[in-house]
Amino acid sequence: MINQYPLWKYLLLVVVLIVGGIYSMPNLYGEDPSVLVSLRNKQIDETTQQKIDELLKQASVQFKSSELTNNKLLVRFNSVETQLIASSTIKSFDFIKRNSDYTVALNLAPATPAWLQSFNALPMFLGLDLRGGVHFLLEVDMETVVDNMESDLVSEMRSHLRENKVRYRGIKRAEGGINIQFRDASGLEQGEPKLRSQFRDLEYSTDEDNLMVFARITEKTLRQERKSAIQQNVTTLRNRVNELGVAEPVIQQQGENRIVVQLPGVQDTARAKDILGATATLEFRLTEGTRADWASAANGGTIPLNAKLYRERNGDPVLLKRRVIVTGDQINSASSTIDTQSGTPAVSVRLDSKGAKKMGKTTQENIKKPMAVVFIENKVVTKMVDGKKVKTRTRKEEVINIATIQGQFSKQFQITGLESFEARDLALLLRAGALKAPVEIVEERTVGPSLGKDNIEQGFNSVMIGFCLVLVFMVIYYRAFGLMANVALTANLVLITAILSLMQATLTLPGIAGIVLTVGMAVDANVLIFERIREELRLGNSPQASIHAGYEKAFSTIADANVTTFIAAIVLFSLGTGPVKGFAITLSIGILTSMFTAIMGTRAMVNLFYGGRNLKKLSI
Amino acid sequence: MHLLTGKTKIDFLGKRNIALGFSVVLLLISIASIYTRGLNLGIDFTGGYLIEVGYTHSVELEPVRKALVKSKYSDALIQHFGTSKDVLVRIAPREGVNSASISDEVVHILKSTSTDTVEMRRIEFVGPQVGEELREQGGLAMLIALFGIMIYVGFRFQMKSAFGAILALVHDVIITIGVFSIVQMPFDLSVLAAILAVIGYSLNDTVVVLDRIRETFRAQRKGTAIEILNMSINGTLSRTLMTSLTTLLVLGALFALGGEVIHGFAFALIVGVFIGTYSSIYVASSSLVLMRVEKHDFLEHVKENEEIDDMP
Numbered sequence: 001m002i003n004q005y006p007l008w009k010y011l012l013l014v015v016v017l018i019v020g021g022i023y024s025m026p027n028l029y030g031e032d033p034s035v036l037v038s039l040r041n042k043q044i045d046e047t048t049q050q051k052i053d054e055l056l057k058q059a060s061v062q063f064k065s066s067e068l069t070n071n072k073l074l075v076r077f078n079s080v081e082t083q084l085i086a087s088s089t090i091k092s093f094d095f096i097k098r099n100s101d102y103t104v105a106l107n108l109a110p111a112t113p114a115w116l117q118s119f120n121a122l123p124m125f126l127g128l129d130l131r132g133g134v135h136f137l138l139e140v141d142m143e144t145v146v147d148n149m150e151s152d153l154v155s156e157m158r159s160h161l162r163e164n165k166v167r168y169r170g171i172k173r174a175e176g177g178i179n180i181q182f183r184d185a186s187g188l189e190q191g192e193p194k195l196r197s198q199f200r201d202l203e204y205s206t207d208e209d210n211l212m213v214f215a216r217i218t219e220k221t222l223r224q225e226r227k228s229a230i231q232q233n234v235t236t237l238r239n240r241v242n243e244l245g246v247a248e249p250v251i252q253q254q255g256e257n258r259i260v261v262q263l264p265g266v267q268d269t270a271r272a273k274d275i276l277g278a279t280a281t282l283e284f285r286l287t288e289g290t291r292a293d294w295a296s297a298a299n300g301g302t303i304p305l306n307a308k309l310y311r312e313r314n315g316d317p318v319l320l321k322r323r324v325i326v327t328g329d330q331i332n333s334a335s336s337t338i339d340t341q342s343g344t345p346a347v348s349v350r351l352d353s354k355g356a357k358k359m360g361k362t363t364q365e366n367i368k369k370p371m372a373v374v375f376i377e378n379k380v381v382t383k384m385v386d387g388k389k390v391k392t393r394t395r396k397e398e399v400i401n402i403a404t405i406q407g408q409f410s411k412q413f414q415i416t417g418l419e420s421f422e423a424r425d426l427a428l429l430l431r432a433g434a435l436k437a438p439v440e441i442v443e444e445r446t447v448g449p450s451l452g453k454d455n456i457e458q459g460f461n462s463v464m465i466g467f468c469l470v471l472v473f474m475v476i477y478y479r480a481f482g483l484m485a486n487v488a489l490t491a492n493l494v495l496i497t498a499i500l501s502l503m504q505a506t507l508t509l510p511g512i513a514g515i516v517l518t519v520g521m522a523v524d525a526n527v528l529i530f531e532r533i534r535e536e537l538r539l540g541n542s543p544q545a546s547i548h549a550g551y552e553k554a555f556s557t558i559a560d561a562n563v564t565t566f567i568a569a570i571v572l573f574s575l576g577t578g579p580v581k582g583f584a585i586t587l588s589i590g591i592l593t594s595m596f597t598a599i600m601g602t603r604a605m606v607n608l609f610y611g612g613r614n615l616k617k618l619s620i
Numbered sequence: 621m622h623l624l625t626g627k628t629k630i631d632f633l634g635k636r637n638i639a640l641g642f643s644v645v646l647l648l649i650s651i652a653s654i655y656t657r658g659l660n661l662g663i664d665f666t667g668g669y670l671i672e673v674g675y676t677h678s679v680e681l682e683p684v685r686k687a688l689v690k691s692k693y694s695d696a697l698i699q700h701f702g703t704s705k706d707v708l709v710r711i712a713p714r715e716g717v718n719s720a721s722i723s724d725e726v727v728h729i730l731k732s733t734s735t736d737t738v739e740m741r742r743i744e745f746v747g748p749q750v751g752e753e754l755r756e757q758g759g760l761a762m763l764i765a766l767f768g769i770m771i772y773v774g775f776r777f778q779m780k781s782a783f784g785a786i787l788a789l790v791h792d793v794i795i796t797i798g799v800f801s802i803v804q805m806p807f808d809l810s811v812l813a814a815i816l817a818v819i820g821y822s823l824n825d826t827v828v829v830l831d832r833i834r835e836t837f838r839a840q841r842k843g844t845a846i847e848i849l850n851m852s853i854n855g856t857l858s859r860t861l862m863t864s865l866t867t868l869l870v871l872g873a874l875f876a877l878g879g880e881v882i883h884g885f886a887f888a889l890i891v892g893v894f895i896g897t898y899s900s901i902y903v904a905s906s907s908l909v910l911m912r913v914e915k916h917d918f919l920e921h922v923k924e925n926e927e928i929d930d931m932p
Contacts, residue, residue: 129881137750269743270724442747444723450674451741458879465877466870473866509878510810513885516874517817520867521824524859527866528828531859534622557831560776561824567768568820572813575761580813587817 002548003611005604013604016596017491024497026116026123031108032064032076033083035090036247040101043071055093061086074109080449106265107247124500127508127582128445130459132452133264134272137443138237140257144378144393144437145229149217153178153199155322157215160198166191169211177216185211226256232436234259239432240275259439269446277441279378280426281328281434282349282415284359285320287370287402294319310374312399313417320372320399325362328376330355334430336423339416345423346416349430356411363409373401373415375426378438393438459512466516467493470523478530480619481606485526488601492522495593496586508582518590524561525598529554533620543615551603558599562591628854632901633846633909639902643791650798659801662808663744665758667713667751671726672742678704679736687733693726702880706741713748758812762793765819773823777830778918780911784904785826791903792822792895799891810885818892821867825860825900832856833905837918845913849905857901864897 037044037052052073053066063086064076075090077083087106096102108131110123128135150173157171157180168191169181180195182188188211195213196204202215217225234253241249241263250262266272288307289297297303298317307319332352339346351359363371377396401417418426447455470489474482496515500507533550541549569591572584610618663670681698684707688696693711701708709726723743731738746754766789774782796818800807832852840848868890875886 139747139749270721273721273724440747441745443750444743444745446723446740446743448674448739448741450739451672454879455881458877458882462870462874462877462882466873469869469873470866473869477862509882510813510885513810513874513878513882516870516878517867517889520870521821521863523866524824524863527859527862531856531862535855553835557828560827560831564769564772564823564827565820567772568765568816568823571761571765571768572816575757575764576809576813580809580816583810583813583817587820 003544003607005607005611009600010604010608013601017494020491020495020498022116022119022498023121023502024494026110026112026121026501027497029111029113029116029123031123031126032078032111033080034074034076034107034109035083035087036072036074036105036107036109037090037096038072038103038105039099040103042101044068044073049073051095052090052093056086056089059089061089074107076109076111103242103245105245105247108265122501122504124497124507125504126456127506127511128262128264128452129447129509130452130456130507131264132447132449133262134266134269135443135445136261136263136273136276136441137254138259138261138276138439139442140230140233140259141391141393141438141440142226142229142257143391145225146217146222148437149225150178153202153215153217157195157199161191161194164190164194166194174214177214180213180215182211182213187211188213229436230257230259232433233439236433236435237261237276240428243428243432244272244275258442265449269444273441273444275425275428277439278425278429279376279435279438280429281376282331282426282430283327283374283376284325285323285372285374286325286362286366287372288319288321310372310397310399312402318372318399318402320374325371326351326355326359328430328434330358331430334427336420336427337414339414342416344416345418345420346414347418347423347427347430348412348414350412359409363405363407367405367407370402370404372399373417374398375400455509459509463512463516463519467519470519474523474526478526478620480609481526481530481533481602484602484605484609485523485530485598487605488526488597489519489522491601492590492594492597493519495597496590499589499593500586505585506582507586510580510583511586514583514586515590518587518594521565522590522594522598525554525558525594526602528558528561529599529602530620533618537618537620543610543618546618547606547610551599555599558595562595566591622858628857629850630854630857631850632853633850633905636902636906636909640906643899643903646795646798647791650795650801653798653801654794657801657804659797659807660804661755662806662811663710663746663751664809665751665755665807667746667748669709669711669713669723669726670742670744671709671711671723671730671740672701673707673709673727673730674739674741675705675707675734675736677736679707679734681707683733684709684730687729688726691725691729693729696726706880713751754809758809761812761816762819765816766790769819769823773827773830777834780908780913780917781830781834781904783911784907785823785830787907788826788896788899788903789819789822791899792818792892795895796888796892800888805884805887808884810882811888814885814888815892817889818896821889821893822896822899825863825896826904828859829853829856829900829904833908834918837915845915846909849908849913853901853905860897860900864893867893 046068049066049068052075056063056075062078062082064078066073066075068074075086077086083106087104090096091104096104108126112122154171154173157178161168167183167187169183171178171180173179180191182191188206188208192204192206192213195215199215201218201221203218205214206212207214230253234251237259238251241251241261244263244266246263246266248264250260252260254260261276263272288304294317297309297319303309303319306322308322310318310320312318330352331349333350335348337346337348338344375398378393401415467489471486474485476482478485493515496518529550532554533546536546536549537543566588569584569588572580573588576584681700685696685698688694688698688709695712697710699708700706711722711726714722723745727740727743766786769789770782770786773785793815796815800811829852832855833849836848836852836855840851843851871886871890871893874882875890878886
């Protein structure tokens with residue numbers, strides 16, 4: 001008997017369709033505009049939930065529901081307008097305003113009903129071009145990592161040799177490493193093994209005639225340092241983004257020295273850029289000499305070896321000791337407040353135990369002496385000069401505050417001397433941790449919310465209309481067989497949606513274009529089969545034999561044609577970035593599902609209706 | 621309904637010299653245009669800034685231009701985008717400015733110089749180094765795709781067919797890019813993706829014809845190569861046209877309704893489908909004639925083919 005499928009094939013099709021149906025369904029329900037309230041390191045309890053619900057009602061902001069999920073409070077709304085009003089209303093609540101641990105973020109929450117969620121079925125993740133938001137590509141400046149490593153080594157070597165009472169003339173950075181110059185042969189004899197045993201992961205070469213040792217950081221160490229630098233940057237960026245209150249951000253390493261940051265729903269791109277790219281940190285140093293010394297140093301006078309000349313915000317010179325008491329990375333937490341004595345903006349800082357110990361000891365030993373707070377910011381900008389890329393690095397070091405130490409510092413203290421927005425941003429940056437190496441934004445793609453909405457509507461419309469046109473055309477042209485092809489095409493669309501939802505792939509506008517193209521090309525398989533069947537009929541074969549031969553002969557053609565398109569899609573996927581990738585994903589999924597629905601799906605229908613019957617004519 | 625009765629006996633290859641001339645002229649025009657006019661490369665490849673803003677009412681471009689020229693952006697390209705309410709500003713990458721802040725500044729200038737509400741719709745900034753990489757990657761993607769396809773076709777058919785198919789692809793790609801150069805439509809990443817899709821599509825078409833050519837060569841005992849090629853093209857003609865038609869239907873919908881952002885993408889594909897359809901009929905088969913294809917060329921892979929034919 002030809003043209004009959006075994007039962008298992010029908011069952012397979014039915015099962016695949018049901019599963020596909022379930023997993024594509026969440027997309028029908030869409031997403032609710034919502035606001036996500038979270039409390040850092042703590043969970044939001046029911047009393048807070050009731051409080052927020054109550055306050056929202058008082059402010060007559062209508063909300064759909066409020067629920068506690070993952071320690072956070074999720075409040076859903078009927079429209080984006082209410083969502084925006086609610087977000088600013090919640091931010092203005094007193095208890096939230098006062099506690100900087102609260103973050104209030106805009107979000108889109110899947111409106112998937114509970115029974116679908118129990119299958120783990122969720123809608124596709126919409127790309128930034130469809131929901132609005134910012135995409136940044138940040139490049140980490142790796143040269144700074146090496147610079148910092150070498151400078152640290154220089155000062156460590158100095159103190160190590162000094163502690164061991166080895167006399168040396170100078171230690172300084174040179175091309176590709178560090179040069180240690182000794183005074184005499186005995187210094188070299190004593191010093192070299194001391195250095196080798198203390199700084200093991202360096203490569204040394206000794207020039208005895210010139211009493212010099214050259215140390216170089218090994219390639220392996222450099223590689224590790226670079227790796228850890230980018231990882232630390234990713235962590236820091238993640239902390240900063242969380243501080244900004246962004247729901248569902250993406251922060252990922254890309255390649256060796258780049259980081260992708262995607263912030264859905266963020267509108268204030270200027271602030272986002274400032275916060276992400278900022279390398280601001282603090283250092284605490286003791287001053288050196290008197291005010292008169294500072295002034296003379298600025299006018300070309302001598303600067304003591306253990307000191308460096310800085311400037312205050314107003315341009316006044318200050319001499320500070322080279323030795324740093326505490327740096328920004330020893331700060332555990334920071335928040336912006338108002339200084340109770342002066343009424344000016346301040347940052348309240350809490351040190352970690354190592355920092356606190358050092359700070360306690362230094363302040364105890366230096367009571368009544370002045371201490372300075374240095375504000376440091378690094379920036380990298382790539383310029384094109386004569387067609388070549390040139391990176392310029394700027395380092396801004398400013399003394400924001402000099403105060404006399406009144407007593408031993410504890411773990412927690414306040415820093416003043418900042419503008420109010422600076423205090424807020426600095427607190428955020430100190431909390432989130434410093435970037436190990438400065439970053440530069442090398443690519444930005446921002447989509448406003450209205451454009452995102454337009455893109456969704458237009459994308460959806462073009463898919464639907466293109467789809468309907470093809471459906472109509474197929475029925476007119478192939479009649480009953482066209483109808484079956486249409487069922488298969490619909491099933492194909494359902495399966496593509498289901499797979500994209502299951503993979504939690506990101507749907508972008510080019511992705512929609514890929515779906516549209518797949519719809520156009522998916523009928524190709526059916527066209528090939530149906531044309532073959534017509535040919536067989538024309539040759540005078542029986543309808544049953546024609547159906548059989550049509551499917552049989554068309555198969556290798558379809559396979560060849562699709563494999564080649566698939567190759568193109570895979571190349572697109574592996575070499576493409578962002579938009580190109582989205583297109584390649586939907587295109588390749590579409591090719592796979594269309595092979596299944598257009599060949600097996602239509603064959604099953606044809607077999608079911610025509611198989612085993614005595615046919616005189618086919619409706620084709 | 622039938623567009624073609626299936627009994628068409630058009631002597632396609634009899635007119636192959638006309639087709640050859642046509643292709644050569646198209647190719648020459650395309651290459652000349654690419655060479656002299658170049659492509660209107662989008663910021664994806666050149667680096668730079670693209671800022672789209674939406675006004676609530678129609679807006680004249682002149683005041684916008686003046687406002688930007690006054691604030692040191694005299695090189696800005698300003699145009700309406702889609703509607704007269706949307707304005708697109710393009711600025712070349714510049715030296716020595718903190719790059720990421722420029723876009724914010726432009727939006728700020730536009731907002732402050734208009735009495736209308738100005739809404740940021742889109743900001744794109746591509747740094748010069750990224751632009752360069754994307755350009756290299758794009759070219760590389762195209763070459764790898766062509767190479768991968770040639771290997772597959774060479775393996776599934778034989779080298780003469782693979783060569784014909786690649787010739788058709790190169791033909792399609794050059795002409796599609798040529799059209800972009802002639803009409804000076806912006807050529808960005810999405811257009812590049814479309815061109816790679818054109819490669820896939822055109823090849824799909826060509827492979828169907830090649831498949832039929834192979835089958836006919838094996839089935840027919842008599843007939844010259846040209847007769848057999850004609851027979852194969854006629855046999856697949858109705859499918860070729862049908863598929864092109866359905867694809868064009870959806871692409872038309874995408875072009876008309878998909879919004880400004882997707883215009884270039886849809887346009888590239890529409891051009892590509894037209895050229896691809898033509899090339900699958902003429903270019904691949906004509907080149908087979910030129911390479912003096914014969915029956916025995918198609919008899920090598922018989923065994924492997926049978927295995928696959930049994931699969932459905």
